[in-house]
Amino acid sequence: MANPIVSASWLHDQLGSPDLIILEARLDQNQSNLENQNPGLQIKGARVFDIKNNFSDTSNPLPNTFPSTEQFIDEAQKLGINKNNIIVVYDTLGIYSSPRAWWMFKTMGHSEVYVLDGGLPEWIKEGFPTENQQEQTFYPKGNFEAKLQPEFIKNKEQILENISTKKAVLIDARSSDRFHAIQEEPRVGMRSGHIPNSINVPYTELQQNGKYKSTAELKKILNLNNQPLFFTCGSGITACIVLLATELISDNPKAVYDGSWTEWGASELPIEK
Structure with missing residues (x-):
């Protein structure tokens, strides 16, 4: 790697x-x-x-x-x-x-x-x-x-399907307060919460002084298994921060949900809080 x-x-x-x-x-x-x-x-x-x-x-x-x-x-x-x-x-x-x-x-x-x-x-x-x-x-x-490489990008239909199949681990890079609907979304009119069965790894937890933490620290924080990894956030930017962190420590297949919460939160798709 x-x-x-x-x-x-x-x-x-x-x-x-x-x-x-x-x-x-x-x-x-x-x-x-x-x-x-x-x-x-x-x-x-x-x-x-x-x-x-x-x-x-x-x-x-x-x-x-x-x-x-x-x-x-x-x-x-x-x-x-x-x-x-x-x-x-x-x-x-x-x-x-x-x-x-x-x-x-x-x-x-x-x-x-x-x-x-x-x-x-x-x-x-x-x-x-x-x-x-x-x-x-x-x-x-x-x-x-x-x-x-189309397998690097996921759409809402694939994310919805994964809620049931659980073939991949969906990682949300937003803050814990946004993930748990404690804090309102910064975009007006957006629902609060997270995609069902997703886990929260705020991108800020993976960095120190503007640089990535050591691989030993990243492994401890991310605690990955061998499943494929999907990444989401607000609009597809910070999801890539977490994806890159996992690239430092694993060969798991990885993809970004490009619509992220901006698409999911504005729809009628299921959410958890």
């Missing part, structure tokens, strides 16, 4: 490599109310992977839904990404939106993609080079190719 996480020092040593592409997983707003402590800065040479606008199906009323293969290829090629590139994804919050971008590339069949542990804050802490954020940068068109 190849380690999908890289350190800031490793990435710094790779700067200048012709096959390296550094992507900032851009998500201007988040439901966790986290703030970028380094506004206007990016890792030197980084390119913007705009999750909300360029790498989501904006025609879908649900937020952050997976784009078509054609859209993903087109946007990746606009970023100058080639099929043989080694991609390192980071975000400005530590580890928040970068696992989503990593999972999307994996779902599109690109194996050489990694997440920077600690993100931009760790990079700055190490004293490595930054620059002002670049806007509207144009790159020579890349030759990126994709082969969709």
